């Protein structure tokens with residue numbers, strides 16, 4: 778697949794090597810234009826390029842959203858029409874790592890809010906629930922693949938993302954819809970901030986327990 782990434786910071790740079798080694802091509806984009814990403818593209822190596830976000834969105838088979846929360850609305854608006862796109866939302870409603878950095882969104886799931894910005898797209902939430910170094914170091918571990926929680930409302934989009942997770946060595950764990958599942962692995966949810974990647978068995982047990990508590 779051609780995978781576009783909106784935002785080329787820490788999240789994007791953690792994912793790119795895994796995506797390229799999974800035999801996908803990656804197009805990076807940011808607000809400052811492809812020239813500002815040239816050195817990074819060269820550093821990341823073959824299979825990676827940079828484009829204006831409009832061109833990235835038009836060319837990509839799947840797009841990963843990796844912008845800071847407060848920049849996301851402007852970033853997606855500038856990229857054009859999202860209709861028909863499968864989008865992975867990695868964003869969290871926070872300004873930084875401290876508890877007081879959380880941005881109040883009235884108790885909604887953050888990917889539900891993001892999905893409203895992406896008219897006609899199918900949004901799948903994943904890669905959001907651990908600090909970047911946990912994903913960077915932990916995937917794929919020797920012998921036992923790391924469980925990766927994901928949620929969404931469109932079965933076909935979810936299968937596409939599940940396959941992508943397998944391609945990069947992970948074990949996809951379906952948490953359910955954006956509204957209910959998304960909150961479980963959204964910031965502050967019971968599946969977030971375990972500070973390590975879980976083995977699939979451990980992840981499924983945690984999910985069952987979290988669902989039990991929600992009832």
Ligand SMILES: NC(=O)c1ccc[n+]([C@@H]2O[C@H](COP(=O)([O-])OP(=O)(O)OC[C@H]3O[C@@H](n4cnc5c(N)ncnc54)[C@H](OP(=O)(O)O)[C@@H]3O)[C@@H](O)[C@H]2O)c1
Pocket residue numbers: 783784785786787788789806807808809830842843844845846848851852853867868869870871904905906907908909910
């Ligand atoms: N840090 C973590 O451990 C972690 C873990 C899980 C999830 N996340 C989430 O991942 C997302 C990205 O975090 P990050 O740590 O990668 O942030 P980051 O390092 O600050 O990178 C943000 C990127 O977004 C780009 N950007 C900013 N405004 C833009 C716009 N209007 N249009 C297009 N691109 C724009 C920035 O480039 P320009 O400024 O040059 O445009 C930059 O490349 C956040 O929502 C965060 O909550 C982070």
